[in-house]
Amino acid sequence: MKRKLYFNLDLTLTEMIESFDECFVEAMESLDVSEDDIDPELYSELFFDYFGDLKENPRKKALDKYCERKDLDIDSEEAVRRYCNKELNSVKPKENLTEVLEKLSKDFRLGIITAGTTRLQKDKLEKLEILEFIDEVLITYQEGKTKAEILKDVEDESDMTPIYFSNSELDIEKAEKAGIKTVYMEFANLGKDPSEKVMEVSR
Incomplete structure (x- = not known):
């Protein structure tokens, strides 16, 4: 799994x-x-x-x-x-976004947890053209829950402790409070072997 x-x-x-x-x-x-x-x-x-x-x-x-x-x-x-x-x-994608997500999708089930109104966030994801690599999209307004509540839910529902990736310190604090492992870094720093980097720096 x-x-x-x-x-x-x-x-x-x-x-x-x-x-x-x-x-x-x-x-x-x-x-x-x-x-x-x-x-x-x-x-x-x-x-x-x-x-x-x-x-x-x-x-x-x-x-x-x-x-x-x-x-x-x-x-x-x-x-x-x-x-x-x-x-x-x-909105534009981070450099090499598609290529990196494709690599990560071979080793992880990828998801998005985003605070936002439903239509606008969905439109952004469509524009980025990354949904083929994403297994789950959780939007605060669609779920009717805050990001902190969603993070707690995904931790409770997962057999293995999930990992949350963000360059926002506030996001990382919420994820750690929910008991989720975190990767606090810029997307560009994932390098040529993003899966290995994620496992190396997650805490």
């Missing part, structure tokens, strides 16, 4: 041509919002208030609150649509 190896998605398997903040700025500019009324830091704060609690439509709720704070009259649903399109268009 192959051991399970899960990956974080955003900024672990992907890179952003433009940052999340830049995507927000461009979406607002496309709706003719003035520069003085564009505050990505405020939007991010409002978004994570809803996102962290898995509230429905977190981007729309955050934008509605944002518009209320800024006294803006824009279509928040259209703003969300434009933002999501920009985020999706900014």
